[in-house]
Amino acid sequence: VIDIQTSADVCADVITINGTYSGGGSICTGALPVTLSLFNALSEKNNVKLYWKTETEINNSGFELQRKSEAGSWANIAFINGNGTVSTPTEYSYHDKKLLPGKYYYRLKQIDYSGSFEYFDLALPVLISKPKDFALGQSYPNPSNPKCNIDFQLPEKMKVNIGVYDLLGRLVTTLADGEREAGIYTVEFNGSGLASGTYIYRFTAGSYTEVKKLILVK
DSSP states (O other): OEEOOOOTTTOSOOOEESSOOSOOSOOOTTOOOEEEEEEEEEEETTEEEEEEEEEEEEEEEEEEEEEEETTSOOEEEEEEEEEEEESSOEEEEEEEOSOOSEEEEEEEEEEETTSOEEEEEOSSOEEEOOOSSOEEOOOBSSSBSSEEEEEEEESSOEEEEEEEEOTTSOEEEEEEEEEEOSEEEEEEEEOTTSOSEEEEEEEEETTEEEEEEEEEOO
């Protein structure tokens, strides 16, 4: 017998389930749940792809995706619309991007149209590791017109500077200047106030320096 805790804001009665239960949260009297057959995650560098599958849905408004760090509290990061009432399998996914190193927990809060809800927890936490090396990525898109993004990574906490220079060596803009924790980051270059042409961007972190080119076309 599994006792499922209820929320006083949603319902007053407790449901007792004989057997097994695939979720990890609240079920209220009269709730119209989904049958969740899969909830999993894949991590790549500092990005996490979460995906889940329902076999059936009844009155399903959608899923509130929640995340917390090891020392943090639950926070809502997205809402994915449900399919109301369906009797065929449905697959869902969400990409959680640009996370700092650490351990992250995820759960789904499935909500029906009446406001009743239940939680489904990801079975295991997701670990985002610190980068092992310094690295500066190529700007993308390249050429930029007039904006582009530049990724860089740090294996430890330190001061970072990223400056953009013209071919005469003159500084035209600074994209980053300050201390950053270990991790993978993205900065944006906006060339709307600059002339078209080739520019140099230089990444400095401690004694490490790396230089790359970007092309601006307007």
